[in-house]
Amino acid sequence: MDERGEAVSTTEGRLEIFGIKGIGEVRPGDDIATLLKDTDLQDGDILVITSKIVSKAEGRIRQAPDRHSAIMEETTRVVARRGDTVISQTRHGFVMAAAGVDASNTEPGTVLLLPEDSDASARKIRKSLPATVGVIISDTFGRPWRHGLTDVAIGAAGVQPLEDFRGGVDTHGNPLSATVTALIDEIAAAAELVKGKLSGVPVAVVRGLSHLVTPEDGPGVRPLIRPADEDMFRYGSRDVVQARRTVTDFTDAPVDHQTVRRAVSAALTAPTVDGEVPWRLVLVDSPDVRSALHPAPYLAVPCLVDGVRDRDTRVALLGAAVENLLIQLAMEGLGSSWTPKDPREVAALLDLPESWEPMGVIAIGHPATPPADHPPADPEPYLLTR
Incomplete structure (x- = not known):
């Protein structure tokens, strides 16, 4: 020039x-x-x-x-x-x-x-x-x-x-x-x-x-x-769901809080009944609490909360929201795993309201190794047609 x-x-x-x-x-x-x-x-x-x-x-x-x-x-x-x-x-x-x-x-x-x-x-x-x-x-x-x-x-x-x-x-x-x-x-x-x-x-x-x-x-x-x-087009649209993998081995790289919040926004697009969101998500920023709860760079704890629907319906709605969350994390290049944990132990560590029921712990971080590829599964063994 x-x-x-x-x-x-x-x-x-x-x-x-x-x-x-x-x-x-x-x-x-x-x-x-x-x-x-x-x-x-x-x-x-x-x-x-x-x-x-x-x-x-x-x-x-x-x-x-x-x-x-x-x-x-x-x-x-x-x-x-x-x-x-x-x-x-x-x-x-x-x-x-x-x-x-x-x-x-x-x-x-x-x-x-x-x-x-x-x-x-x-x-x-x-x-x-x-x-x-x-x-x-x-x-x-x-x-x-x-x-x-x-x-x-x-x-x-x-x-x-x-x-x-x-x-x-x-x-x-x-x-x-x-x-x-x-x-x-x-x-x-x-x-x-x-x-x-x-x-x-x-x-x-x-x-x-x-x-x-x-x-x-x-x-x-x-x-x-x-x-x-x-990359604004990290995955092909047909492959978004297939990109999610359970990841348990993370690097020490910090997790950007705003990235996790974008994933929470994706969770909020999950199905509801009459607009009710019968869950809340606790983001665990405290290193001491993370250390006591689960060895991962970042943690999120989905909690079932009281609502007008029966418990089975609320659990189903929370599961759909968590799946959205995990998929969006994968789109952002983060790995995650959703593991069960004693709800009483988790509630005590996080000092949660009595009406909040922890439903496991989601570990989040940058994968230490590339997640394994799994070709699309054959759905036939899992189907029953009437």
């Missing part, structure tokens, strides 16, 4: 993109930089390499007649599921179909996993090349709300990953408050136009963007990965 904060083009507006042919089948142990030794590379070029050949060179090939087990091993969070299609968050932080496990362009009975660390792979390749170039490792992603696939960067070295226009103004003087361009994703998509899916061209050279090539390797692809707790 110039001194007025306006975007300035540092390129002549002309790009050249061409594929590199003749690389052939890549095998475990092959050196990608060596395979490119005859390529006419110039300082300032950007090399875009399909992740498949990096995975093959690094031996990320798995004998896997059961592709699903490989997907689950690479998954830290199932985001959405429809039939056999699983959208997963990988341990790299990517949200993508099948956790990036690919059964195409590989021997029958095998699958390809993503590179262990694509940024490190890009740095290694860049270091061995004869020219000062940028390196992007690309893979194919689907996109929410749009049909069709496009290539994006899953690893990078020596390329500016983002361009931040926030704080500047456009040509009409309007302030830019949310414009951050994913440069390496745009370059990866452009390069795919000459690589293609079936042409056997796994590498492309992008020439004309030397102003984006940096002397240092830089941060790689990490600045583009949105943390799950910042």
